[in-house]
Amino acid sequence: MRPDYKIFIQSVFLLLISVVVGGSVLAQGIRGKVVSSEGELLPYASVYIRNLGDGVPTNQDGRYEYKLDPGVYDVLIQFLGYKSQLKAVEVGEQWVDLDFVLEPQVYTLSEVEVRAGQEDPALTIMRKAISKAKFHRLQLQQYSMTVYLKGTGQLTDAPFFLKKTLEKEGLKLNEAYTSESVSRITFTQPNKVEEKVISIRTNGDNQSTSPAPYIQTSFYQEKINDIISPLSRSAFTYYRFTYEGSFFDQDVLVNKIKVTPRSRGERVFEGYIYIIEDLWAIHSLNLKTSLLGFDIQATQQYAPVAENVWMPLTHTYRFGGKFFGFEGEFKYLASTREYEVTLNPDLAYVPEIIDEKVQEVTEDVADFKKRNLPWSNWPKSNPLLEKNIES
Template sequence: MLRIAICTFLTLTFCGQLLAQGIKGNIKDNEGNPLPFASIYVKQAGTGTSSNFEGNYELPLAAGTYDVSFQFMGFASEQRKIQVGSGFTTINIVLKPQVYDLPTVVVSGKAEDPSYTIMRKAIAKAKYHLLQNDSYSAQVYMKGTGQLTKVPWFLRKTLEKEGVDTSRVFTSESVSEISFQRPNTFSERVISVRASGQDMDNANPTSYINSSFYLPKVVNAISPLNPRAFSYYKFEYQGSFRENGYEVNKIKVAPRSKGDDVFEGEIYIREDFWNIYSLDLTTSIYGFQVDIQQIFAPIQDEVWMPVTQQYEFSGQIFGVAGKYSYLASISNYEVVPNPDLDAMVELVDEKIEEAPEEIQAIKEKNLDAGMELVFEEDKEVSRKQFRKMMREYEKQELKETEEPDLISDYSFKMDSLAAKKDSLYWESIRPVPLTSKEVAGYAKDDSTYVADKVQAEADSNKVRNGQKFRPGQILTGSYYKLGERLRFDFPGFLPHTNFNAVEGFNLTFTGTLQWRNDTTTRLRISPYVRYGFASEQPYAKVESVFGIGKAEQRSTIRLSGGSYIEQFNPGIIDPLVGSLYMLLFERNYFHIYEKQFAKASYARRFKYRYTVGASIEYANRSELFNNTDYNFFDRGNRRFSDNAPTNYETTAQAFDGNQALITNLSLRARPWIKFRKYNGRLIPIYDRSPELRLTYRKGIDGLGSEVNFDHLELGVDADIRLGVRAIIDVDAEVGKFFGNPSLEFMDYKHFTGNRLEVSPMNVTGSYRMLDYYKYSTAQEYASILTHI
């Protein structure tokens, strides 16, 4: 151990000497104000950093001569040639406000703001910039800083008693190595992570920097470079400036209507190349404001990549306000450009310029010939034809991949020692100096934080393992580990204490015994014991589920049986909601019958696209009657309706006890489903494909069964997207009972009615104010639910 420690010390010392030189200093404006989060980029080294909130920066560099660029949003950048020798060279920078050239524009009724042709060309070339690199890798330093900015007086003392310092700055840092392989493979390895005042395990920067404004959507909002951006934004030209021989246009972005799915601010577009130079945009998510700044730099020839990104989240909940800022400094880029794509493209905006001759090869989808004309012969091309060519290029590329339906393949790994690096390590690699408040935030020793976390987890494990049982868990529930592969989940009695007119107050004991052999084999057994205090009748059943295979190819076997109660339309009313409506408003929508049954079913899933199922059930069904009229507020002129539901097709509300043997065959298909992959696990994106349903039910006459019917149903559930804000949700079905069916009311086709004042979360989950059972049918039917 001593030898290892000495070797480690010597290695760190040697490395420290190699990078014990570089540049440092302060970045201010011409009035002496510090410029926080300014970008410093060194092209020869392919690395950079950012200034901290106080304007200070520090960048270790090997000895040599470098061209260093200093940039800040809204200020003219400054280029310096700097000689780095031994030690750190102090370079203090004063940036001047950017001066924009705003040419005089003759205003007329037909004149168009110059920003529109700039944005049309930038939009046309957005997909090109997405496909510009075959691969790249980089190192990302991410620093998050958060602080409460407002705490109500009545909460301040409570927080102080809990040990929460409302003036403290909470800081997290991480260093990650990221890589991208076209078309959609992204990986991240976190090599170090540190936090004060929050859980280290949640410090994952990639969710904030792994997007691109060249994509149609960013942070669930419409990008200004979305193909449909003109439907959501107004643009305004605010001038241009020249830098390093090229012209940069400043464009104001204003949403046509406010909302969580749009941005506003400024975007800077480079003339002729139509790539993003920088941007400063704002959006909102669930009432929280999100400010986004990105600065790009040329990494290799005309490959521009973001080198500095800043995200600031601010808002308040129940009077408690705060903000959290993330600063990402991306360096050590290694880029492999796509050899198929040349940076220079002569784009013509045919809306205001004379359209060039249409390239026949692109029109005929002859991709190779079209790209040769555009990129190799520098032939002029309209923006519409260029967009069409890039779409075809992307489609062809996806078809040639092994998994063409895979949208993204993301892998994440955290080194086992990532959270164990000490303060000396962070001082040696941190590219952005800490502010004085952030240093104070780290004053609490990390080892104390880890010890507190370990102790909290130990206390939690005691409860989970049953070593420390609390009486309150009888009501609220808990779960208990009975070994490495076995656990028992007990939800408690509180969620299963309900009321209905048949049983009165009823209490259910249930729990789930779960056994898992590995990721592909699992078994769940759930017993249910129920007692109604008004009916003085107990019920019991057991449900078991056995699954085998990976999630995308899983086979599931279900066995259940017992004597229990069932709604005529299973699951149409939540028992808790039904209880509240009976007790508070004396309205009975909960109609049930008794069922002694045995049921077996089998289902097989085929890569999430198709699921086939079959089931068989034998049941003895018996009628139940109201046994109580209790409620909290007796209205006198109102009483509970009978337990037997009313229906237009059958005049006999009551039914005699009967036996039924029913089989069911089903097929569900999502043929156009897309997927994401996370650490090798396939994740379906269900809203990318409509669901098609085919169901056949057969009531078998024989073996004591008294039913005889054939029921066939076709259904479709789809989200038709006409834009980000224009979505039509459709759930339609048609069906028919063939011949002269002999069946009981619970075998009818029941529709998803709703007599409650609240709507379900699923917008096409039910009809508004439709009676639950009046329109149930044993004939042919059609039903469609839509929401726009």
Template sequence: MKQLLTSAILGCLSITLLSAQGIRGTVKSEEGELLPFATIYIQELGTGTTTNGDALFEIKTTPGNYTLVFQFVGFEAQERSVNVSDKFVELNIIMKPQVMVLQDIEVRAGNEDPAYTIMRKAIAKSKYHTQQVDKYTARVYMKGTGQLKDAPFFLEKTLEKEGVEEGQVFISESVSEIEYTRPNTYNEKVISIRSSGDDKNGNPNAYINGSFYEPEVAQGVSPLSPRAFSYYKFVYEGTHRDRGFEISKIRVIPRSQGDNVFKGYIEIVEDYWSIYSLNLAVSKLGINFEIKQFYEPVEQNVWLPVTHDFLVDGKVFGFEFEGKYLATVSDYKVEVNPDLAVEFEVVDEKLEKELATKLDKQVKNEETKEIQEILTSGKEVTRKQLRKLVKAYEKTELEETDEPEVVSNRTFKIDTLAYKNDSAYWAQIRPIPLSKDEVDGYAKIDSLSEVQQRERDGDTLKTKKKKTKHIFDPIVGNYYKLADKTYLHLYGLSGQFNTVDGFDLETRLVFTKTYDNENKNWLRINHQSRYTFARTAYNGILEFRYDFGEREKRNSIRLNGGRY
């Protein structure tokens, strides 16, 4: 029976492997330069993905005809039609540099850069874009990778003991089903999680659902904010064509340097005044963020993001780090707001003064309802009228509903089976192949996690170093097993500097005990001590924490006190 079962499993596996099909290849420049994280959009599936860090891609599909669009910042978009049968199709893409054409610009008083006309229209329509979609559902694959580049020399041994090495890659992957309902409800359900080391200790990244159509993004002022002209200067870089659309590239320059302002580039779809792509950077407290997004017309006149690429780096308290967050959106199903499913032209009053004056006379002393009739007829509308219309539309909707106004409504759930999938499952579902560094990172951390698990389980076969002397433990730290599932962790000394305390030294002592019941409840007692040399003061806190309940409904009781 065992041999029969094994043969059946191997047979099914062979059939599965033999029947795998799709499209794979590389994306390079004309000079042969690899283009990592290039965006790939499959039109028939409403699916976005990217190349990996080695510029490789692999898309698993059912047999059929597909249209793929390849995009990379600074290069022309390429569209390819591919027929997939019963095996993988090799498709190696050579990207050409983007050819920008300067529009014929009328010379005007003050020689205003044409970027300002484009941005005024995009800003005027930004609120419209937030109301354009009633609802959408999609599936999102997310991958976060982190790397420690440098650390204080006196903490090297402590980090090694914790399994952290400079240059080592840490990875977390997750797949989520998301649902958005206008105006501000987001539901996210995580259906699969995998992280380097112990999966059950890995928390999935939540999908980034902030929008650059909003006035602020993560406390940064959006280039499409109504206040944008107070914070930014804009420079027109040229226009290029993509599948019949005119795309204008605008350079975003902060008027003053500092936190919470973006710099870089944003591309706008002419006539629709929606985002085509963006490549923006911002800093917060010395940490640098680089954000790249590509949008696609997933429905007629509806451009939504299909890839998000975030790079984070910085140095804090002597720790230099780099992190990368990648999200690809697939299987879009969109319900367009029927009230706003119209085409119209936005008029810039500062450039087209005569037409704007004529339009103002048409709607002077008229009700908002009549302005809306003009809008839905497909005629021109000024920026001022558009803002007035959308504002009145939101107000009317709010008055008609019996529900109270909610600023934001977000839910985030993790499926109970999310941690159960093995590496074979991920190899099948993962839309972006792992790079060599990521494969090595998984292997290294997984093997370390296995060793640590054996130690926690009391493996008597492991090689133990002699612990007759612990003279350096208060400096470098140590980990002590007191009893079954009962541990004491002494952290080594660490220090930092600020202008109030001067230099300081701190240490921590943590007692943990896991109770062997159905839900693995656990108790933690944490004592943290800190001495500041400039103030010659000692500070200390003590915290008791007890966690209990089912994994998806964990509860915590905490009690702490002290001065810190």
């Protein structure tokens, strides 16, 4: 063998070794599964690394994998209806197997019991949350997030007179639809949204069931995809609210509120919203609605991305039902991570919310209420005083 060829082969061999070794050095982090105390796998649970303010969801089999540099991390697991669990883990040069077993959430009733003729505590909680909604909506001047979206589904039925036409156009019944994409979304006040698609892979037709309107719109808005939000200023006109207990999570007290439409139909939600005490921000939600004959189930789990700022981390959406003879079911998982936030400098002060119906208004707050301040565009025109929203 010629010396120059021999040197070339040795160089290539050494290069391959360096690539393999280098890849193994970088391949470390945590991985495992999340199950309930009954052994049930928990799909789409939130795996949140508190040190980084970032996380990933588990897959449909309740498993996760997260690459990390060597170091010590606090790993928080969240799944709606179960107690959150926090573990500290040290990551070295190898993968660390880290499994979690979650216990069902235990709700405690407030000291203020609901007696005959006495107002439900949910009304005070929701009045304060609604009054604070605009603050939370404007709290961030700008934010960017990476959105991983995975969708699956299929069209299971169609009007008989259209089936042949659909087949000619290449659309077959019971043919699986799959989609997977990664994009970077930047929102800038008041309503500028920019999306940069990093990667996308799609097979089939989603029948216009995209969850984008729910991901890119906050539940602090008056409407989500033209559906009245439970935090809308007119929410008490459309909904009844019932207090169902509270629990502690990540050192905050969370209230579970049942949301019931006053008149069932389209354009309203039904289910549960979880509100953080004192901060009056969304902790999580599990709401359903219907739109054009399709039933829509939306679940969101929030996490703190800055001081007093909670943003959605894991979303799951289900679309199913019949529409003009078409029938199908579609499921989506969205993971929003790698948040970069810029706080609104005009909202550096966090206002205290007072409910006039159940709390005494002090003289200093009453005086503040009378001043002509530039907060006149707030709901009920006062950042410190929640006016009597009709219930």
